[in-house]
Amino acid sequence: MEVLKIENLKKHFGGVQAVDNCSFSVEPGKITALIGPNGSGKTTVFNLISGIIRPDSGKIFLYNPFLFKDKNITHLPPDIISNFGVSRVFQQSHLFANLTVEENLLLAFNNNDQNFWSSVFGLESWGQKSASAETSTRQSQKKIVAEYLALFRLAHMAEKPARDLSFGQSRLVEILRSLINPHHLLILDEPIAGVTPELRDMIKKLLLELKEKGETILLIEHDMNFTLNVSDRVIVMDAGQVIAEGTPDEIRHNPKVLEAYLD
């Protein structure tokens, strides 16, 4: 059973048909890559999936065994879609610039922070949980954050505002934030664009480890070599349409794909 299914999606901006009758699906436990030349509509598909923009026509279905069997999420707002299990990394940095790196990551664990009374005064509604339980979960969240940061050699940045991070560091923190955000599907928009070769290898290793753990990943990547190395399935877009789909090997030898990339 697929995790995400997209049916005949269309979206135009003025005269530009950014997404044109696009259909594909994402299978569980695999890394699926969405590739295609610049402007072929990949980011727009992500914006449609996460509910930031609405399609002109077409449908998007989400499957999350913990919540529902299949759910039409086509016209839902971004926060609801996120809470249904879609976690996203943007192509451009979207960190909270004035918050520390640790605070950026702590925000991702759950939405308890939205509850004013329990968050500010430690009062649980109807006494389900005591304030001390709240504090202890906070402590364990901080521990998880510290472990992640140490793993990616960012421990020294924990207390620094996110604006002080280098480009590569901020990409990493953004990926970590999307991992901490409870999810069933990870969608990553060009996570390695513009990073150093070492960091690129680090992220590649991370993606493969995540797959081992059973994560489902949909990845936009411009770099063909990286993509064909790391992914299980590849979907190729051009001018808003899916022009090819298959294993990395099939895609490598598909003349249509070569043509689209040479244009």
Place this chain on the structure above:
Amino acid sequence: MLSAYFIHLLILIGIYIILALALQLALGYSGILNLGHIAFYGLGAYTSALLALSGWPFLLCFLAGGAVAMGSAFLLSLITSKIKGDYLALVTMGFCFVIYSLMLNLDELTRGPLGLPGIPRPTIFGFSFSDNFSYLILVTIIAGLVYLIIKRITDSPFGKLLEAVRDNELAAKILGKDTFKVKTFSLALSAFFAGLAGSLYAHYITFIDPSSFSLMQIIPIASIVIVGGLASLPGTVLATVVLTLIPEALRFVGFPSSILGPMRQIIYALVLLLILIYRPKGFFGKVELE
């Protein structure tokens, strides 16, 4: 003589500190470009004054002032739910103007431009705050409490969420946050504290009229927030003291009071300019908006 005058200034500073801290919550912490803050201040003042004149005890009037301001903030938030940034600033200014017009034109209730005289000084549990020194103590205690509550809010995970929404609302949504709810709550809390400040003002001066709550009154308060530094509570307190005392100092250099009013505006503009040039984040601020 001087000391009575000084007590008067300290009381005004205390009230302004509450008003400015309230604006910090919405503007500095949540990034809500609310230029209608004075409307909440005015609603608090009028609500509290009218109830007191009809015989309610001070504490209830005080809290009702905050509550009415808060309720109007919920309404304003619903109306402006689809509006962002510069446009929100315009609409909130419009809101302030509407409230001001109501104060002027609901003659039956507010006596229009004549204002409301004879607002009683507070009595709490039999203790009357009729002299200025005791009123200063009352204002100081309330300002201190408001400071501690707002600090508690902004240090909490909820406060961090406010700052997240300010820094990048889309990213907050993508993490699953209901940013509309969060901003509404922040605006409502901000309005509540502004309403309390309005009540303290009304019961101190014992006379209010619409002129104290015109749109322009936002300038000194917004200046305080910017000079103190966005999202800085100690900065807000310091800036309130400095910006209130500097114009007063002119009085002692011998400026006639007729030009003190315009001078005050000029000084605010100057201080604001100097800060923006030399310390764009304010006295203690760390926050930079994109």
